[in-house]
Amino acid sequence: MAADMRARARWPEFHGAQALGEVARTALALPALADDEDWQLSAIAYADEALLREFYDACVTLAGGALRIAEAG
Numbered sequence: 001m002a003a004d005m006r007a008r009a010r011w012p013e014f015h016g017a018q019a020l021g022e023v024a025r026t027a028l029a030l031p032a033l034a035d036d037e038d039w040q041l042s043a044i045a046y047a048d049e050a051l052l053r054e055f056y057d058a059c060v061t062l063a064g065g066a067l068r069i070a071e072a073g
Contacts, residue, residue, distance in 0.1 A: 016062075
């Protein structure tokens, strides 16, 4: 994952608001958990791999952009 973030940090364009919006969009698309549920078991049982991959990609893009900003500052 660290290699993904560093690679994305070198992308020529980073739009922070857009990246944050993608993280929010995919996070909100994940199923809600009841307060008494074990979130780890629910995450393991959650079958929509495509949505989980979108969420992962959005998080890595956001983190890569944050690294780029931190290294530049």
